[in-house]
Amino acid sequence: MFQPDNDGVVNDEASSSSPPLPDPPLRAAVVGLGWAGQQHMKAYAELPGVDLVAISGKEQALGLSLCEEFGVPLFVDDWSELLERTPLDVVSIAVPTYLHAPVAIGALQRGIHVLTEKPMARAAEEAAQMVQAARAAGQVLDVAFNHRRRGDIEALRGLIAEGSIGTPYHARASWMRRKGIPKLGSWFTNREMAGGGALLDIGVHVLDYALYALGEPEVRSVSAVTHAALGSRGLGGSERDTALEGTSEFEVEDMAAAFVRFADGTALVLETSWAAFRDPVDLMDIAVLGSDGGAELSIVGATALEAAEIRVFRDEDGRIADFRVPTRPGRGHIKVVDDFIGAVRRPEEWGLHDGGRALVRAEIIDACYRSAAEGREVTL
Ligand SMILES: NC(=O)c1ccc[n+]([C@@H]2O[C@H](COP(=O)([O-])OP(=O)(O)OC[C@H]3O[C@@H](n4cnc5c(N)ncnc54)[C@H](O)[C@@H]3O)[C@@H](O)[C@H]2O)c1
Structure with missing residues (x-):
């Protein structure tokens, strides 16, 4: 429980x-x-x-x-x-x-x-x-x-917690958008007002649901990179309006990747983009490798899709015995x-x-930005 x-x-x-x-x-x-x-x-x-x-x-x-x-x-x-x-x-x-x-x-x-x-x-x-x-x-x-409260993410968390894939030792997770900069020129792209770009805005959701699914492993170090290949040229903006107008320059990253090393020797590879040349349909996903199986959740359409199936990869008596777990929408x-x-x-x-667990997420994201700026692994 x-x-x-x-x-x-x-x-x-x-x-x-x-x-x-x-x-x-x-x-x-x-x-x-x-x-x-x-x-x-x-x-x-x-x-x-x-x-x-x-x-x-x-x-x-x-x-x-x-x-x-x-x-x-x-x-x-x-x-x-x-x-x-x-x-x-x-x-x-x-x-x-x-x-x-x-x-x-x-x-x-x-x-x-x-x-x-x-x-x-x-x-x-x-x-x-x-x-x-x-x-x-x-x-x-x-x-x-709220994405931790998706029905499919909660089901994945339950499946891992019950030991269905044994002991997890590696994970990768992402939220990738093609043209999803919230609004070019709004407060979202202003460093002083937003604090960061894709990593802080949607990468923090990926970090949160991955840590949640993995049972809150303790982070030891991170190594990260950030890019602003599209937003800095006025590309990759979404149609989405923010309530608040603005005239900011593009001062933050539109893509980030991080290698997150946990104290127990396991790791998470995290990728996130507001804008990148990739499939136009948003993707939010997570894949976990465990000692007795693997599990993958691929939410093609990201927030537009209410619930996705979980694929579970297992062997029974040496034979492949994979199965799919349907999930129900959560209440976000x-x-x-x-x-x-x-x-x-x-x-x-x-x-x-008391906000303590969210503070841990903020510390990890800070370490990612420091790692990207200094071009080295950063220990927490
Ligand atoms: N959890 C999620 O899925 C999710 C999705 C979108 C946004 N967010 C977060 O929610 C926050 C708002 O995002 P948004 O997309 O709604 O932004 P938005 O720009 O559309 O709206 C911001 C609102 O804040 C108001 N505001 C600004 N200054 C104010 C002040 N001094 N006093 C009172 N109100 C003030 C604006 O008038 C506007 O109504 C951000 O932190 C964003 O990261 C979370």
């Missing part, structure tokens, strides 16, 4: 047996009106015992229409005003990455539990300040790693928000939800 751990990774049994809803309901707010913020709004609207009482963002017309759609009584333009204007129990943070730490720390210091979007922060130093604030306040700090962001609300309702678990 999975053990409860932090940052939203809780065992499903615990999540499904939440204690009775407190009265009155939890007062929730969402900061950020883009795609990510709207996922949190939908989740709060769907979950029982939570009232979405305020939202915040810079786009007034969009904000007012989202207030109407979700029945939210208060809209304000800036996060600082939001924290001052109305009493809150929980807040979701879905703003450009440079704002994650100030909003989270401001909320935690006011006694508000925090669910922030990934990446946790621009760099590990900021992420560490957030964890420190959560521990000092004794509040929940979760990070939204709704599950992440549900986990967060579940943790908020169980004060005895708050210490497990």
